[in-house]
Amino acid sequence: MTRTVYVNGQYLPETEATVSIFDRSFLMADGVYEVTSVLGGKLIDFEGHLKRLERSLTELGMEKPEAFDQLLDIHRELVRLNDIDEGMIYLQVSRGSAGDRDFVFPDPAVVKPTLVLFTQSKPGLANSPAAQKGIKVISIDDIRWGRRDIKTVQLLYPSMGKMMAKKAGCDDAWMVEDGMVTEGTSNNAYIVKDGKIITRQLSNDILHGITRAAVLRFAREAQMEVEERPFTIAEAQAADEAFITSASTFVFPVVEIDGTQLGSGTPGPVAKRLREIYLDESLKTAI
Numbered sequence: 001m002t003r004t005v006y007v008n009g010q011y012l013p014e015t016e017a018t019v020s021i022f023d024r025s026f027l028m029a030d031g032v033y034e035v036t037s038v039l040g041g042k043l044i045d046f047e048g049h050l051k052r053l054e055r056s057l058t059e060l061g062m063e064k065p066e067a068f069d070q071l072l073d074i075h076r077e078l079v080r081l082n083d084i085d086e087g088m089i090y091l092q093v094s095r096g097s098a099g100d101r102d103f104v105f106p107d108p109a110v111v112k113p114t115l116v117l118f119t120q121s122k123p124g125l126a127n128s129p130a131a132q133k134g135i136k137v138i139s140i141d142d143i144r145w146g147r148r149d150i151k152t153v154q155l156l157y158p159s160m161g162k163m164m165a166k167k168a169g170c171d172d173a174w175m176v177e178d179g180m181v182t183e184g185t186s187n188n189a190y191i192v193k194d195g196k197i198i199t200r201q202l203s204n205d206i207l208h209g210i211t212r213a214a215v216l217r218f219a220r221e222a223q224m225e226v227e228e229r230p231f232t233i234a235e236a237q238a239a240d241e242a243f244i245t246s247a248s249t250f251v252f253p254v255v256e257i258d259g260t261q262l263g264s265g266t267p268g269p270v271a272k273r274l275r276e277i278y279l280d281e282s283l284k285t286a287i
């Protein structure tokens with residue numbers, strides 16, 4: 001099926017949607033993005049994603065796209081036009097195209113941001129086999145830039161990390177800096193020890209996951225203990241459980257790290273429970 005996508009004010013078949021070859025996201029990775037999940041045709045955590053988008057734009061001194069205040073309507077219209085029940089909506093804003101290549105930012109009064117959105121249909125997203133089975137991760141060095149709190153489209157190293165994991169027969173990679181885990185290639189990382197959920201504190205070192213914020217809130221509401229601090233791969237390998245969170249996975253248990261099986265090698269009860277709570281609660285507030 002040909003998707004209908006959104007580009008700068010227009011809904012178009014994907015085969016007719018175009019962006020300039022001079023677009024700064026193409027030439028300079030000068031763009032930011034968001035991924036919002038859709039369950040039962042409704043958007044999960046939309047407000048959180050919108051707020052983070054606004055923050056990413058501000059941090060990079062990028063103008064808001066003209067349609068910023070209509071983003072909820074655009075998301076909903078794309079869900080409707082593409083008949084999405086379960087899946088994701090990808091949104092990207094770039095600093096636009098100045099009609100040439102130049103390191104210097106173009107004048108925002110002249111060059112307007114490029115706004116692109118498209119849907120990804122993923123039937124069965126809420127019942128993914130990985131949620132039942134758990135995933136295996138490897139560790140790799142974190143050699144990304146120092147502003148990982150900004151959700152930019154510089155995804156080459158995370159892509160390479162996924163490829164390294166694939167080559168090792170695993171599902172994903174956890175990145176390590178100064179001996180401590182930062183996060184997964186496209187998700188936040190957690191371990192569980194003696195019932196306590198441990199995850200790295202927020203800083204410029206990691207993306208401030210929208211799913212992370214919700215999961216930690218639900219965990220605290222359920223009287224689970226949460227500690228926000230860095231941890232090592234060795235500590236993770238000795239943990240009772242581990243898991244990841246993101247808009248596209250919700251909560252996935254991690255059952256193996258660098259070839260070491262965690263516990264019994266099957267998804268642990270804390271990850272399972274957090275996934276259930278997250279899905280239940282998020283569906284209640286989906287819009």
Ligand code: PDD
Pocket residue numbers: 035183184185186187188206207208209210211212245246247248
């Ligand atoms: N990735 N850390 C990184 C590096 C990420 O790329 C992501 C999200 C997260 C989790 O953030 P959230 O809970 O807001 O999705 C953490 C998205 C899903 C992606 O790139 O496809």
